[in-house]
Amino acid sequence: MSSGRGVAHATGGNVAEITASSTLAERARRLSPTLLKDLLEKMLLIRRFEEKAAELYALGKIGGFCHLYIGQEAVGVGAISTLGPDDYIFCSYRDHGQALARGLDPGVLMAELCGKVTGCSKGKGGSMHLFDKRLGFYGGHAIVGAHLPLAAGTAFAARYLKEPRVTLCFFGDAAVNIGSFHESLNLAQLWKLPVVFICENNEFGMGTPIEKTAAIQNLHERGGAYNMAHAGADGMDVLAVREVVAEAIERARKDSLPTLIEAQTYRYMGHSMSDPTHGIYRTKAELEEHRKKDPIKRFISALETIGVATQEYVEETDNRIREIVEQAVVFADQSPEPGRDALSADVYLP
Amino acid sequence: MSILQYREALNQAMREEMLRDDRVFLLGEEVGAYNGAYKVSRGLLNEFGPERVLDTPIAELGFTGLAVGAAMAGLRPIVEVMTFNFSILAVDQVVNSAAKMLYMSGGQFGIPMVFRGPGGSAHQLAAQHSQALEAWYCHVPGLKVVMPSTPADAKGLLKSAIRDDNPVVFIESEVLYGLKGEVPEGEYTVPIGVAEIKRPGNDVTIIAHSKMVHVAMEAAKDLEAEGLDAEVIDPRTLRPLDAETLVNSVKKTNRAVIVEEGWPFCGVGAQMVDIIQEQAFDYLDAPILRVTGTDVPTPYNKSLEHLAFPDKQRVVEAVRRATYRN
Numbered sequence: 001m002s003s004g005r006g007v008a009h010a011t012g013g014n015v016a017e018i019t020a021s022s023t024l025a026e027r028a029r030r031l032s033p034t035l036l037k038d039l040l041e042k043m044l045l046i047r048r049f050e051e052k053a054a055e056l057y058a059l060g061k062i063g064g065f066c067h068l069y070i071g072q073e074a075v076g077v078g079a080i081s082t083l084g085p086d087d088y089i090f091c092s093y094r095d096h097g098q099a100l101a102r103g104l105d106p107g108v109l110m111a112e113l114c115g116k117v118t119g120c121s122k123g124k125g126g127s128m129h130l131f132d133k134r135l136g137f138y139g140g141h142a143i144v145g146a147h148l149p150l151a152a153g154t155a156f157a158a159r160y161l162k163e164p165r166v167t168l169c170f171f172g173d174a175a176v177n178i179g180s181f182h183e184s185l186n187l188a189q190l191w192k193l194p195v196v197f198i199c200e201n202n203e204f205g206m207g208t209p210i211e212k213t214a215a216i217q218n219l220h221e222r223g224g225a226y227n228m229a230h231a232g233a234d235g236m237d238v239l240a241v242r243e244v245v246a247e248a249i250e251r252a253r254k255d256s257l258p259t260l261i262e263a264q265t266y267r268y269m270g271h272s273m274s275d276p277t278h279g280i281y282r283t284k285a286e287l288e289e290h291r292k293k294d295p296i297k298r299f300i301s302a303l304e305t306i307g308v309a310t311q312e313y314v315e316e317t318d319n320r321i322r323e324i325v326e327q328a329v330v331f332a333d334q335s336p337e338p339g340r341d342a343l344s345a346d347v348y349l350p
Numbered sequence: 351m352s353i354l355q356y357r358e359a360l361n362q363a364m365r366e367e368m369l370r371d372d373r374v375f376l377l378g379e380e381v382g383a384y385n386g387a388y389k390v391s392r393g394l395l396n397e398f399g400p401e402r403v404l405d406t407p408i409a410e411l412g413f414t415g416l417a418v419g420a421a422m423a424g425l426r427p428i429v430e431v432m433t434f435n436f437s438i439l440a441v442d443q444v445v446n447s448a449a450k451m452l453y454m455s456g457g458q459f460g461i462p463m464v465f466r467g468p469g470g471s472a473h474q475l476a477a478q479h480s481q482a483l484e485a486w487y488c489h490v491p492g493l494k495v496v497m498p499s500t501p502a503d504a505k506g507l508l509k510s511a512i513r514d515d516n517p518v519v520f521i522e523s524e525v526l527y528g529l530k531g532e533v534p535e536g537e538y539t540v541p542i543g544v545a546e547i548k549r550p551g552n553d554v555t556i557i558a559h560s561k562m563v564h565v566a567m568e569a570a571k572d573l574e575a576e577g578l579d580a581e582v583i584d585p586r587t588l589r590p591l592d593a594e595t596l597v598n599s600v601k602k603t604n605r606a607v608i609v610e611e612g613w614p615f616c617g618v619g620a621q622m623v624d625i626i627q628e629q630a631f632d633y634l635d636a637p638i639l640r641v642t643g644t645d646v647p648t649p650y651n652k653s654l655e656h657l658a659f660p661d662k663q664r665v666v667e668a669v670r671r672a673t674y675r676n
């Protein structure tokens with residue numbers, strides 16, 4: 001274990017320790033400007049896309065349950081930046097951010113949210129069920145914890161077929177208390193499966209703080225019960241996430257071993273678009289306090305410090321991304337609804 | 351033809367399909383070293399090794415979900431549940447993941463998986479180990495449900511199930527594993543979705559699946575002595591159901607009795623009644639009758655247990671009522 005940032009077996013994951021070891025700017029200096037800008041642009045794209053999705057939801061263009069990723073961008077972007085093109089990704093229903101980070105076209109994503117036939121799941125999955133086989137995006141899944149066994153399954157298949165593919169599986173903090181989490185961790189370690197489980201601890205499962213539902217504080221320590229490597233990461237620091245996940249991905253790819261990671265993060269919006277941002281379970285002040293640690297602002301200021309980004313660059317980029325999002329809406333708006341025959345299509349394969 | 355036990359026929363089907371396709375693998379509790387709780391997987395670990403025959407922890411939800419994920423990535427898993435009573439632990443993965451993946455992904459992810467094991471009651475296994483749960487699975491679009499009653503069907507249908515690109519719930523019968531019967535030699539498959547007329551007849555149609563086929567056949571023999579000529583049909587696949595064969599038979603006999611081990615309320619037979627009344631209403635000369643498991647959890651006591659499930663006598667009596675012979 002070379003630094004506090006690495007994946008530890010026993011303690012490892014004190015988030016404060018990890019980020020204190022060196023500043024974000026110092027760590028950014030070691031990476032190429034192209035990569036850094038890409039990470040920033042992806043996070044900005046997610047932020048602007050999600051803001052737009054909230055608008056479209058209010059207009060009734062997006063229906064159902066719609067869980068936004070605002071505040072958590074650094075986790076998806078940092079983690080997915082470590083993957084190769086053939087790797088597998090699984091998500092919970094909070095999956096827009098990861099899909100964009102993986103390179104799903106924003107128009108295709110917006111079309112799916114609007115239930116259009118041009119969406120990535122032909123308008124039949126919606127916000128919670130984004131799929132794109134070619135991108136290795138194996139779905140948003142809306143039963144809490146139920147996709148962890150699936151992720152163990154693609155990892156199993158990679159090992160079985162002797163393919164160097166790893167699986168990255170995102171889930172929320174509340175999922176660590178469900179049976180499928182435990183069954184999956186045990187199977188993954190027992191069968192040495194190349195999978196990285198990444199828990200996005202945004203402190204709440206809907207309106208319930210995690211302290212009220214988990215009898216453990218550092219959730220990644222649950223990995224220890226299965227003899228699995230585990231670590232925490234500051235989920236508001238895109239590079240911290242990237243480093244911790246990269247090490248885990250390497251362990252999966254080289255040694256075919258799983259890892260449990262906990263990224264400490266925060267969601268700014270309500271649990272879903274049907275919920276208030278604050279009120280019953282958290283105060284406005286609490287929310288504002290967390291917003292000060294904003295992953296995008298922090299990253300921008302680090303990039304400005306090391307001279308990779310100027311204010312003008314950031315503004316231009318932001319404007320360009322806003323335009324991309326506008327175009328995504330246009331694409332979704334102009335896309336057709338699925339025809340009536342779609343109702344009964346794709347229930348069975350011939 | 352060779353004479354095989356039902357369990358041997360299933361074993362042959364798995365072995366042949368594993369030889370035929372490297373992507374097919376078997377996982378479940380005790381399937382490897384122990385040769386299966388009911389010895390259905392005998393010898394497979396030796397022949398195919400631990401990479402393809404995997405003993406799992408007692409974690410139905412986890413290993414079934416793992417199989418669904420493996421299927422998403424191109425493998426063709428056979429999941430053995432020790433009995434279908436424990437399949438309840440995996441229902442989330444079967445119903446919420448396997449059955450819906452194709453649909454909610456807009457056609458991108460089919461799940462070629464077989465979810466198999468014994469169902470139904472055996473001998474005094476009491477309430478938690480004596481359930482016929484096929485109706486649960488039949489309810490779900492995206493699943494196929496297959497229930498063979500003979501060694502030949504066991505082999506031919508299991509091979510078809512393994513080759514099917516959809517999730518197939520394959521429910522065997524705990525008490526039929528030792529049943530011997532003729533099984534054709536060589537490459538032999540039975541198509542999913544095709545019923546079999548086990549005994550042609552003109553006076554009444556008896557529809558029964560899995561071990562109830564044997565009860566129905568015995569009843570038909572007794573009825574013959576009474577001068578009643580029963581046609582016995584084994585649907586073999588419950589979903590998709592071969593409605594045509596059932597309906598055509600009823601159009602000929604004008605009467606139907608449906609036998610199942612499961613509970614009456616919302617049972618498989620209720621669905622068959624619905625199909626028959628809609629498609630053959632004008633042909634019916636009597637109400638369609640059902641002989642089902644009693645609407646109670648299964649009792650342990652031997653004579654009570656006997657009362658809880660259909661037997662030959664109850665089928666005979668139902669046929670008499672359907673033909674107004676009582």
Ligand SMILES: Cc1ncc(C[n+]2csc(CCOP(=O)(O)OP(=O)(O)O)c2C)c(N)n1
Nearest residue numbers: 094142143144172173174175202204205206
């Ligand atoms: C098994 C199950 N139970 C309940 C729900 C309803 N539900 C949806 S999300 C959620 C909270 C999950 O919180 P967490 O895992 O922390 O993820 P987050 O929403 O914070 O990303 C609940 C209870 C569900 N989808 N699945």
Ligand SMILES: [Mg+2]
Nearest residue numbers: 172173204205
């Ligand atoms: Mg949460």
